[in-house]
Amino acid sequence: MSEFLQLLFNGTALGARYALVALGFVIIYRATGVINFAQGGLLALGAYLAYALNDTAALPFALAVVGAVLLSGVIGAATERVVLRRMVGQPVFAVVMVTIGMLFILEQTITSIWGFEALNLGDPWGVQTVRAGDVVLATRDLWTIGLAALVLAAFFAFFRFSKLGVAMRATAFDQEAALAQGISARRVFAVSWGISGGLACLAGVTLAAGPAALSPGIGAIALIAFPAMIVGGLDSPGGAVLGGLIIGITQAMTTGYQDDFFPWAGSNFAAVMPYVVMVLILLVRPYGLFGTKEVRRI
Amino acid sequence: MAAAPAEAPARAAEMLTVRNVEVVYDDLALVLRGVSLEVGDGEIVALLGANGAGKTTLLRAITGLLDIHDGRVTKGGVALQGTRIEKLDPPAIVRRGIAQVMEGRRIFAELTVDENLRTGAYTRKGRGEIAEGYARVLDLFPVLKDRRSSVAGYLSGGEQQMVAMGRALMAAPKLLLLDEPSLGLAPKIVEQIRDIIVEVNAQGVSVLLVEQNAQMALGIANRGYVMETGRIVKEGAASALLADEDIKEFYLGITGDTGRRSFREVKSYRRKKRWAA
Numbered sequence: 289m290s291e292f293l294q295l296l297f298n299g300t301a302l303g304a305r306y307a308l309v310a311l312g313f314v315i316i317y318r319a320t321g322v323i324n325f326a327q328g329g330l331l332a333l334g335a336y337l338a339y340a341l342n343d344t345a346a347l348p349f350a351l352a353v354v355g356a357v358l359l360s361g362v363i364g365a366a367t368e369r370v371v372l373r374r375m376v377g378q379p380v381f382a383v384v385m386v387t388i389g390m391l392f393i394l395e396q397t398i399t400s401i402w403g404f405e406a407l408n409l410g411d412p413w414g415v416q417t418v419r420a421g422d423v424v425l426a427t428r429d430l431w432t433i434g435l436a437a438l439v440l441a442a443f444f445a446f447f448r449f450s451k452l453g454v455a456m457r458a459t460a461f462d463q464e465a466a467l468a469q470g471i472s473a474r475r476v477f478a479v480s481w482g483i484s485g486g487l488a489c490l491a492g493v494t495l496a497a498g499p500a501a502l503s504p505g506i507g508a509i510a511l512i513a514f515p516a517m518i519v520g521g522l523d524s525p526g527g528a529v530l531g532g533l534i535i536g537i538t539q540a541m542t543t544g545y546q547d548d549f550f551p552w553a554g555s556n557f558a559a560v561m562p563y564v565v566m567v568l569i570l571l572v573r574p575y576g577l578f579g580t581k582e583v584r585r586i
Numbered sequence: 587m588a589a590a591p592a593e594a595p596a597r598a599a600e601m602l603t604v605r606n607v608e609v610v611y612d613d614l615a616l617v618l619r620g621v622s623l624e625v626g627d628g629e630i631v632a633l634l635g636a637n638g639a640g641k642t643t644l645l646r647a648i649t650g651l652l653d654i655h656d657g658r659v660t661k662g663g664v665a666l667q668g669t670r671i672e673k674l675d676p677p678a679i680v681r682r683g684i685a686q687v688m689e690g691r692r693i694f695a696e697l698t699v700d701e702n703l704r705t706g707a708y709t710r711k712g713r714g715e716i717a718e719g720y721a722r723v724l725d726l727f728p729v730l731k732d733r734r735s736s737v738a739g740y741l742s743g744g745e746q747q748m749v750a751m752g753r754a755l756m757a758a759p760k761l762l763l764l765d766e767p768s769l770g771l772a773p774k775i776v777e778q779i780r781d782i783i784v785e786v787n788a789q790g791v792s793v794l795l796v797e798q799n800a801q802m803a804l805g806i807a808n809r810g811y812v813m814e815t816g817r818i819v820k821e822g823a824a825s826a827l828l829a830d831e832d833i834k835e836f837y838l839g840i841t842g843d844t845g846r847r848s849f850r851e852v853k854s855y856r857r858k859k860r861w862a863a
């Protein structure tokens with residue numbers, strides 16, 4: 289039982305990070321119809337910005353994180369303004385290629401500024417743990433779950449109740465009708481990219497916490513958040529969060545129990561598991577758990 | 587139809603002026619070929635015309651929605667109370683006081699009625715004013731009162747049209763553009779919609795009413811225009827147009843020749859054909 293609880297906790301912490309990234313994917317997809325492959329790059333950049341604000345600019349860690357999240361939001365929105373807006377009206381394929389190009393540029397920028405070597409993010413959590421019975425709770429995982437829950441709740445409240453949140457949903461449903469109400473689609477796009485950038489940064493920070501955990505490769509987590517988004521349904525924010533948790537917990541359980549049940553699958557099977565889950569769910573529900581059938585215009 | 591303008595009755599100060607507008611889609615399809623039209627302050631003006639005549643395109647030219655259809659105004663201009671607006675984007679035009687009810691209602695079906703109405707007030711500031719406008723809309727459409735938290739997609743066609751109209755009115759427009767509001771609605775509902783247009787107009791909102799239901803539109807309009815393949819081919823007082831032989835025949839289905847079908851039948855036939863294609 290305690291092993292199960294331990295894995296459940298680990299998986300939830302992992303899933304919370306996937307959820308943040310997957311939600312970022314979904315927000316941009318809903319608004320613009322584009323899957324932003326640069327998300328992993330924004331995530332890594334966000335974590336390095338937190339590092340820079342903390343280590344180089346000597347801000348307290350909490351302030352550095354808040355600053356990095358805000359900066360990443362601005363960078364996300366600026367990316368939309370400067371790069372993506374020029375692509376309006378181009379085929380989706382071309383826009384997706386541009387986001388892939390941006391991913392490489394971001395990775396290159398990171399390594400040329402901060403190098404390849406793993407760094408210490410400067411978080412106060414380190415390797416501390418808290419014990420709850422037989423279960424060992426890593427402090428950084430507790431913070432990850434708490435922060436993710438807080439930010440996700442704030443996002444959903446914004447999305448549901450605020451004027452801009454309603455405008456975002458209206459635009460996602462019918463861009464022209466939203467424009468006819470005076471809702472600027474450009475503003476909605478920029479805000480979507482901004483929120484997505486902020487979420488990516490927070491995911492990056494929680495992923496890079498701990499000793500020597502900040503490296504240019506952390507952006508690869510986006511490859512796993514990707515199936516999380518598909519599992520939830522491309523255009524469902526709630527689905528993205530649930531998908532993230534499902535993938536995270538499945539991965540943790542696979543790591544924990546694989547030796548008992550299917551050792552023949554190979555030692556790296558947990559890495560493949562998200563894709564297995566994705567394929568299985570898509571076989572039953574082709575549009576993901578909460579996705580809508582209709583795939584809309586760019 | 588002959589391009590012979592009927593008499594031009596005297597009218598109030600101008601609200602909307604469309605001058606010699608040409609619209610081209612995709613840089614090649616000339617759809618409006620020099621359209622001029624006016625809506626006086628406080629008027630209801632009807633715009634009639636067969637499917638494909640260019641009525642919706644004209645509304646897009648007024649509200650700035652051509653852009654996302656790859657359309658452009660290549661000639662002429664649009665002015666609201668004397669100020670040119672044809673270069674503005676849709677939000678700026680809404681802020682200047684033009685709201686529209688789009689063809690096919692285009693409500694946000696996944697949003698609640700309340701949220702739909704609130705999107706209409708997106709460009710407005712001031713909580714108090716918005717709340718006042720909201721109350722006025724609910725007075726105009728009492729059926730929406732109990733349905734505020736319903737998801738709009740579940741409403742009947744008539745209720746959805748009311749949401750679309752209420753949403754447009756939430757912008758507190760000076761000029762309301764309506765694109766075929768009676769389309770697909772039962773006669774009883776069409777009457778209700780008609781009465782509400784009259785009431786809104788009585789509250790001081792000028793109206794440009796695009797319709798295929800000429801009887802309804804000319805019944806409440808001061809003046810009317812008839813459009814055909816991108817041109818205005820007839821204009822005049824509503825009463826004169828109602829008495830016009832061509833209009834009687836093509837739009838009202840009143841004719842000595844018993845074999846001819848009413849225009850609305852022709853239209854629904856065309857629609858079906860288009861879907862099948």
Ligand SMILES: Nc1ncnc2c1ncn2[C@@H]1O[C@H](COP(=O)(O)OP(=O)(O)O)[C@@H](O)[C@H]1O
Binds near residue numbers: 617636655
């Ligand atoms: N987005 C578009 N791109 C190209 N042609 C269009 C577009 N929208 C409408 N048209 C064409 O413009 C003409 C007028 O259409 P429209 O303005 O919708 O007429 P109406 O509203 O009077 O039925 C039609 O021939 C139609 O095919």
Ligand SMILES: [Mg+2]
Binds near residue numbers: 641
């Ligand atoms: Mg039309």
